[in-house]
Amino acid sequence: MSRGEKFSPFPPLDATFTTARLVDETEPVSTAFFERAAEDLARELLSCVLIHGETAGMIVETEAYLGLNDLAAHASRGKTERTKVLFGPAGRAYVYFIYGMHECLNVVADREGEPGCVLIRALQPLAGVSEMQERRNWRGPVCGLTNGPGKLTAALAITRQHYGHRLDRGELTIRRWQSRPQFKTAVTPRIGIRECADWPLRFVWAGHPCLSRR
DNA sequence: CAATAGATCATCT
DNA sequence: GATGATCTATTGC
Numbered sequence: 001m002s003r004g005e006k007f008s009p010f011p012p013l014d015a016t017f018t019t020a021r022l023v024d025e026t027e028p029v030s031t032a033f034f035e036r037a038a039e040d041l042a043r044e045l046l047s048c049v050l051i052h053g054e055t056a057g058m059i060v061e062t063e064a065y066l067g068l069n070d071l072a073a074h075a076s077r078g079k080t081e082r083t084k085v086l087f088g089p090a091g092r093a094y095v096y097f098i099y100g101m102h103e104c105l106n107v108v109a110d111r112e113g114e115p116g117c118v119l120i121r122a123l124q125p126l127a128g129v130s131e132m133q134e135r136r137n138w139r140g141p142v143c144g145l146t147n148g149p150g151k152l153t154a155a156l157a158i159t160r161q162h163y164g165h166r167l168d169r170g171e172l173t174i175r176r177w178q179s180r181p182q183f184k185t186a187v188t189p190r191i192g193i194r195e196c197a198d199w200p201l202r203f204v205w206a207g208h209p210c211l212s213r214r
Numbered sequence: 215c216a217a218t219a220g221a222t223c224a225t226c227t
Numbered sequence: 228g229a230t231g232a233t234c235t236a237t238t239g240c
Contacts, residue, residue, distance in 0.1 A: 063232070065232075072232070073232090074232080077226080080225080080226080081225085082224080082225065082226090096224085096225090096232085097223075097224055097225090098223095098224085098231055098232070098233065099221080099222070099223080099230095099231060099233050099234080100221070100222030100223035100224075100231090101221065101222060101223080101233070101234075102233050102234070104232060104233085106232085119232060121232085148233070148234070149232070149233070150233045150234065151233085151234075190232070191232075192231085192232050192233070193231095193232055194231095212233095213234095
């Protein structure tokens with residue numbers, strides 16, 4: 001294992017799965033799983049597995065965006081063509097394009113009409129590592145494939161064509177381990193925003209090597 | 215190591 | 228017309 005990548009609580013950083021085996025060791029989440037406040041969903045999504053095709057990763061960093069009173073949230077400006085999915089049912093994908101270059105994946109939270117969501121900021125790669133390496137043209141450490149919101153969407157080939165797709169089943173899916181791994185959650189302010197910059201709404205698997213930069 | 219510049223375009227003013 | 232929930236390469240100490 002290379003420098004800066006010793007971490008083993010679960011799963012080992014060099015563990016590789018097929019997505020078929022991942023599906024075997026995990027279970028689907030219900031729509032009800034997503035129907036809660038964004039802060040709560042952001043915590044619960046840590047350690048869950050995101051699967052797309054033959055590629056997959058474990059969620060280790062998230063941020064909650066609360067909706068109308070949270071000026072950092074896209075939904076705070078109201079319902080538009082871009083943000084309309086946030087006002088719909090929970091458990092859908094909100095994918096948006098930013099900086100002329102990157103796609104970011106959010107999970108819609110809350111009940112219908114309440115536009116909370118959770119930004120997925122980092123994954124630990126679990127399946128399809130070589131495919132991710134090709135997509136990202138990345139030769140460095142495995143964690144570098146998915147340790148950022150724009151990086152993980154590129155690695156898993158998630159784009160705006162997934163806008164509005166349900167995540168409890170289907171081609172792009174979130175599942176959870178049959179027994180949840182033990183870890184500590186750390187809370188910090190969110191990254192890269194101007195408004196509400198000190199609100200403690202970023203949640204990370206404490207000490208995990210695949211977190212985004214700071 | 216830290217700071218910064220450049221890429222690049224959908225979205226909203 | 229300006230901005231942005233980012234990333235990479237490059238510069239400078």
